[in-house]
Amino acid sequence: MIKERSQAIMRSKWFMPAFCLGLGGVVLLASxxxxxxxxxxxxxxxxxxxxxxxxxxxxxxxxxxxxxxxxDERFVQIDLKATGVAGLTLITTLIVAWLVEIARGHxxxxxxxxxxxxxxxxxxxxxxxxxxx
Amino acid sequence: xxxxxxxxxTQRGLAQGQLADAMGVSRQTINSIENERYTPSLPLAxxxxxxxxxxxxEMFDDQxx
Numbered sequence: 001m002i003k004e005r006s007q008a009i010m011r012s013k014w015f016m017p018a019f020c021l022g023l024g025g026v027v028l029l030a031s032x033x034x035x036x037x038x039x040x041x042x043x044x045x046x047x048x049x050x051x052x053x054x055x056x057x058x059x060x061x062x063x064x065x066x067x068x069x070x071x072d073e074r075f076v077q078i079d080l081k082a083t084g085v086a087g088l089t090l091i092t093t094l095i096v097a098w099l100v101e102i103a104r105g106h107x108x109x110x111x112x113x114x115x116x117x118x119x120x121x122x123x124x125x126x127x128x129x130x131x132x133x
Numbered sequence: 134x135x136x137x138x139x140x141x142x143t144q145r146g147l148a149q150g151q152l153a154d155a156m157g158v159s160r161q162t163i164n165s166i167e168n169e170r171y172t173p174s175l176p177l178a179x180x181x182x183x184x185x186x187x188x189x190x191e192m193f194d195d196q197x198x
Contacts, residue, residue: 062161072158073174074165 013058016068020051091118135194139167141185156180 024047031040058065066075098111142152142163149167153160156177165171166181173181182189 062159066159066161070159072162073177074158074162074171077171 013055013069016054016058017051020047020054023047024051087118091115094118134169134172136166136169137187137192138163138181141187141192142167145185152184155184 027043
């Protein structure tokens with residue numbers, strides 16, 4: 001029931017705009033705590049613009065609607081592939097940055113930690129999904 | 134994967150959107166299946182076959198994939 005309810009919320013056309021606005025609020029709060037209120041306001045405006053974009057375009061674009069509110073099995077596959085590509089790009093970037101840092105005589109932080117988290121989470125996810133069948 | 138989805142749909146005078154609504158997927162997904170760019174999941178393949186009242190193996194041809 002909780003799963004169904006959360007899926008219903010995520011399928012709402014207001015979910016992505018609300019998520020963007022919420023994230024913008026978090027950016028504003030973090031920037032304010034860091035003494036950079038101007039950057040926070042800019043971040044909030046950018047995220048609010050993204051939210052507005054999703055709200056306006058989802059009514060017209062089947063692709064945006066499919067990737068945000070109305071995911072069918074094909075869009076789930078597309079999302080998985082895109083997530084895989086993004087993850088591969090990120091881990092490749094981390095490895096290159098880590099090697100550059102080592103070549104500069106540094107200890108490779110924080111790239112070594114980020115790479116380790118990525119590798120470990122991948123291994124755990126494989127083990128989990130293998131166990132789950 | 135080769136399939137008869139377009140042939141069966143047009144035979145019944147259905148638009149892609151109508152079939153998509155009946156299957157609970159997007160119109161683009163039906164279009165991708167018809168153009169053999171997307172192979173549907175087993176539940177969707179069965180649902181399509183049921184909808185058109187044909188056996189799954191008659192609707193989808195894995196030999197010609």
